[in-house]
Amino acid sequence: MRWSGADVQIEKTDFVAIPSQDAERAAAFYGETLGLRSDEHSQYEFWAGDICLGIWEPAKMGMEFQPSKNGHVAFHVPDVAAAREELEGKGVTFNGETFDTGVCHMALFEDPDGNDLMLHNRYAPYSGDSAA
Amino acid sequence: MIDVERTDFVSVIVRDLERAKTFYGETLGIQPNTKAHASYPEFETGNLTISLRAEADHFTPSRTAIALRVPDVDAARTKLESVGVAFAGETFDTGVCHVAFFGDPDGNALMLHNRYALVGG
Numbered sequence: 312m313r314w315s316g317a318d319v320q321i322e323k324t325d326f327v328a329i330p331s332q333d334a335e336r337a338a339a340f341y342g343e344t345l346g347l348r349s350d351e352h353s354q355y356e357f358w359a360g361d362i363c364l365g366i367w368e369p370a371k372m373g374m375e376f377q378p379s380k381n382g383h384v385a386f387h388v389p390d391v392a393a394a395r396e397e398l399e400g401k402g403v404t405f406n407g408e409t410f411d412t413g414v415c416h417m418a419l420f421e422d423p424d425g426n427d428l429m430l431h432n433r434y435a436p437y438s439g440d441s442a443a
Numbered sequence: 444m445i446d447v448e449r450t451d452f453v454s455v456i457v458r459d460l461e462r463a464k465t466f467y468g469e470t471l472g473i474q475p476n477t478k479a480h481a482s483y484p485e486f487e488t489g490n491l492t493i494s495l496r497a498e499a500d501h502f503t504p505s506r507t508a509i510a511l512r513v514p515d516v517d518a519a520r521t522k523l524e525s526v527g528v529a530f531a532g533e534t535f536d537t538g539v540c541h542v543a544f545f546g547d548p549d550g551n552a553l554m555l556h557n558r559y560a561l562v563g564g
Binding site: 429431 | 444445446447448449450451452453454455456470471472473478488489490491494502503504505506507508509510511512513514519522523525526528551552554555556558562
């Protein structure tokens with residue numbers, strides 16, 4: 312398939328930017344509560360597999376902060392129920408019950424700034440045309 | 444400690460799925476996952492899957508900006524602007540990278556990004 316459109320040559324995702332009102336609090340959440348690997352060069356960047364999450368404060372760039380109630384980053388965990396229980400034990404807020412979509416488990420939660428996140432585990436094989 | 448093994452995808456909610464598919468697949472030219480469910484189209488940036496789903500009610504645009512690497516931010520911005528993509532503000536030079544903020548047709552946050560300085564340098 313030949314790409315059409317504007318041909319901007321997107322090579323990869325460099326990072327996913329997480330807006331925050333308190334970068335220190337956010338860093339503690341992503342690094343300690345979620346246990347993501349911290350970047351060796353930045354105390355506000357954390358890795359989940361191949362994806363770097365970069366915490367930033369929009370107010371410091373003259374931009375308005377609003378929590379992201381969309382754009383859920385889906386963290387793959389081996390057992391959604393177990394991970395949810397552990398995070399709830401640390402005071403993390405989940406939104407609703409854990410879904411079973413028929414191919415995966417999903418549990419929606421928030422970081423301390425109110426940004427939407429997700430625990431995710433697909434248990435169905437990736438054959439055919441099923442969703443992620 | 445929970446064991447986050449990887450990022451499976453970022454779920455981006457849109458109001459008009461067909462419009463969004465055209466934008467991600469054709470305007471931005473990101474490779475679609477041909478095996479994805481028709482109601483949940485997926486686009487593969489190489490290391491991150493962008494998973495779309497439609498929701499007309501209670502929609503708020505994503506503030507979780509996905510930073511898409513391009514070889515030349517200015518050139519890519521010019522191309523996208525020529526097909527009607529709106530950018531927010533000027534392109535920043537942070538001292539280590541160029542970054543330009545824009546949105547998909549529903550206003551979900553995206554960036555064009557290119558780091559020109561060596562990491563850790």
